[in-house]
Amino acid sequence: MGEPAPERNRKTTWKEFLERHWELIVATDFFTVEVWTRRGLQRFMVLFFIDLATRKVEIAGIAPVVNGLWMNQVERNITDAVDGVLAGKRYLIHDRDPMFTAEILQTLESAGVKSVKLPPRSPNLNAHAERFVRSIKESCLDRMIFFGEASLRTAVQNFAEHYHAERNHQGPRNRIICPEAGHLGASGAIRRRQRLGGMLNYYYRDAA
Numbered sequence: 678m679g680e681p682a683p684e685r686n687r688k689t690t691w692k693e694f695l696e697r698h699w700e701l702i703v704a705t706d707f708f709t710v711e712v713w714t715r716r717g718l719q720r721f722m723v724l725f726f727i728d729l730a731t732r733k734v735e736i737a738g739i740a741p742v743v744n745g746l747w748m749n750q751v752e753r754n755i756t757d758a759v760d761g762v763l764a765g766k767r768y769l770i771h772d773r774d775p776m777f778t779a780e781i782l783q784t785l786e787s788a789g790v791k792s793v794k795l796p797p798r799s800p801n802l803n804a805h806a807e808r809f810v811r812s813i814k815e816s817c818l819d820r821m822i823f824f825g826e827a828s829l830r831t832a833v834q835n836f837a838e839h840y841h842a843e844r845n846h847q848g849p850r851n852r853i854i855c856p857e858a859g860h861l862g863a864s865g866a867i868r869r870r871q872r873l874g875g876m877l878n879y880y881y882r883d884a885a
Contacts, residue, residue: 691802695729698767698768699729699730700730701765701766701767701768702728702729702730702766702767702768702769702770702793703726703727703728703729703762703763703766703768703769703770704726704727704729704769704770704771704803704805704806705724705725705726705727705737705769705770705771705806706724706725706771706772706803706806706807706810707722707723707724707743707774707776708722708723708725708810708813708814709721709722709723710723710818710823710829711823712741712823712824712825712826712828712829713822713823713824713825714741714824714825714826719741720741721739721740721741721826721829722738722739722740722741722743723736723738723739723833724736724737724738724739724743724751725737725806725809726755726762726763727805727806727809728762728766729805731849731854732805732846732848732849732854733762733841733854733855734809734837734840734841735755735762736833736834736837737751737754737755737762738750738751739826739829739830739833741826743776745776745778748776748777748778748781749781752781752784752785756784756785756788756790763785763788763790766790767789767790767791768790768791768793769785769790769791769792769793770793770795770802770803770806771792771793771794771795771803772794772795772803773794773795773797777792777794805848809840812840813833813836813840816836816876816877817832817835817836817873817876817877818832818833818836820876821873821876831873832873835872835873835877836872836873836877838872839872839877839879840854841853841854841855842854842855842856842857842879843870843877843879844879857881859884860881860882863881863882863883863884864882865882865883865884866882866883867880867881867882868880868881868882868883
């Protein structure tokens with residue numbers, strides 16, 4: 678479908694496009710993780726979406742094989758009028774992966790979401806998605822060996838919870854995206870919450 682703003686209109690830079698529509702943009706990407714299974718070492722695909730304005734991330738799916746039926750289910754989930762990550766959004770930034778078929782992009786268009794397809798080999802134009810991949814891999818996935826799909830799902834889920842509720846983010850002024858209400862302004866004893874055997878740590882104060 679549509680090309681990214683710099684290619685559609687040479688008078689509008691990519692930075693200007695992002696700034697003008699910041700609150701209305703979601704980006705998406707895949708990354709891969711190697712998992713030991715009964716069939717040997719197998720590569721799993723992880724699909725996620727990130728809201729550029731809030732930095733909230735939704736893990737849309739994890740699978741060893743990604744096909745049209747799988748993507749169609751993802752599409753139904755993300756375009757849900759109530760809970761979908763694309764609810765109220767107008768643009769979806771994505772690369773040229775063949776999984777984003779013309780049928781899927783047409784359905785997105787029907788839901789009021791315009792496809793912004795990136796040029797080949799341009800990860801810098803999807804910097805926020807790339808930064809999330811770097812964070813989850815360096816802080817978690819690259820430091821683990823996975824035996825079975827369940828162990829991968831557990832690690833991804835724990836990192837997602839840590840990412841949203843326990844990790845400070847430089848972009849949103851070093852804030853936690855979804856802080857727990859009981860920890861805001863607390864002045865009691867310092868506590869530590871551990872995830873994945875202490876790989877991920879969160880320090881907070883008890884309510885006084």
